[in-house]
């Protein structure tokens with residue numbers, strides 16, 4: 647009814663207590679709040695039936711949910727973990743994944759992000775802790791603490807796990823942004839510039855208290871950039887060939 651991606655099953659026809667068998671037609675998905683209103687008799691069965699025939703998530707084009715973060719949040723992208731890092735991925739001076747500090751004392755940390763696929767379809771957008779997943783093109787499921795977006799039945803485009811109050815794990819993902827490309831799974835993380843430079847990590851990494859996690863420029867990639875623009879971890883500038891994956895010590899010293 648409201649397009650919430652976190653839902654419960656509602657047996658509206660027949661009601662659960664009278665159900666001898668589960669008929670798929672008589673079951674719909676309701677968020678906890680609407681489910682409670684239905685149970686209290688504040689929403690009629692007819693209204694539920696009409697809503698089930700025309701799911702809000704489909705007419706809106708997205709299913710939505712919220713993150714509840716206390717800090718400092720720890721965001722894991724594939725095998726890389728970012729603690730106390732505001733811009734986790736920045737491409738050409740635009741944050742594509744960021745966690746901002748609370749606006750007021752005791753307020754929540756605020757995560758925002760854009761996950762687009764190669765064809766510039768927006769898989770998932772996070773605006774200040776509210777996430778929206780494209781339900782027109784993709785299949786979105788939320789099970790327990792996981793959000794999974796599939797392109798096809800067996801093809802996962804994005805898998806995100808929430809471990810409140812601090813951690814979000816983006817276990818599998820791909821992000822494209824104006825020619826920059828970053829993708830990863832549990833074992834591998836790859837960052838590419840539009841110019842073809844590439845940073846590859848097979849193991850994990852950790853960036854703690856940095857301004858920027860991955861900074862992607864037209865022709866360079868910085869990892870763990872602090873306030874003065876010094877690369878704390880490593881920086882790579884591999885001309886031409888992709889996949890060499892070796893940090894370039896010269897680039898590491900170049901602010």
Ligand SMILES: [Zn+2]
Pocket residue numbers: 647648649650676677678679680681
């Ligand atoms: Zn609802």
